[in-house]
Amino acid sequence: MSLIATVHIAHADLALAPTIRECPDVRIRVMPQSATDPETGLFFFHVENGGQALEAAIEHDHTVAEWTRVAESDSGSVYRLEHAPETILLSPKTLELGGLMREATSDGTGWSVRLQFDDREALSRLWKHCKDEGIAFELQRLFRDQSWVDAEMTALTGPQLDALVTAYEAGYFEEPRTSSLEELADRLDISPTAVGGRIRRGTAALIETTLAER
Incomplete structure (x- = not known):
């Protein structure tokens, strides 16, 4: 580790x-x-x-x-x-x-x-x-x-990592969701559109480096 x-x-x-x-x-x-x-x-x-x-x-x-x-x-x-x-x-x-x-x-x-x-x-x-x-x-x-x-294979950027971790901690991935993009945007001090983009790109990077190659 x-x-x-x-x-x-x-x-x-x-x-x-x-x-x-x-x-x-x-x-x-x-x-x-x-x-x-x-x-x-x-x-x-x-x-x-x-x-x-x-x-x-x-x-x-x-x-x-x-x-x-x-x-x-x-x-x-x-x-x-x-x-x-x-x-x-x-x-x-x-x-x-x-x-x-x-x-x-x-x-x-x-x-x-x-x-x-x-x-x-x-x-x-x-x-x-x-x-x-x-x-x-x-x-x-x-x-x-x-x-x-x-760690080197994971293609997440720092902002993508922050967005994903913040979303996870705030319950964005729970069913039903306990947080919205607007609330995440307030936490991260960026726009909801930017939050959504970081979550999508970060998720894609995780899938590519942890699931797709396997």
Whole structure:
């Protein structure tokens, strides 16, 4: 069994922290193949709702040494960034402790990261590291997964996971239902349409990775 932790981290010198504060409505997601290879010095980010304001913020962001927009699509843009030397990155310490940063997404005030470790001891050591470095560290969710392999096969995103768990806890899947999409939307602070989409996509991902292949 592996340990999965969803954590909120914040610090003025974390990667893209100034840009996140300047553009709180922009969703920035670290592309995982670069987040786990800090030695390259290059990181890739997928951005939703970006634009000129975002690029102006990146241009003045002290955590960014160089940046390039490398791709665009209907879902957003991909940027390649080289961080400045003083930039704080959590992924190297996570790797040093034998863990994996599976997901990192901006939330307007900092980063929401999904971490995977063998045990609580490694997570506690990461918390102590953040405390020593002055990094705000808030544990939001902690649970066990079947294995490293099964965890990687599960294609759920963080928002889909939150929507499904919230729906389950609120009785949305019971017969009769004890909660509605509108009530779930209030809990998650998003629209009912967005809740329904996350539940559908999350359910499809679970079926694909747990039932369809078998």
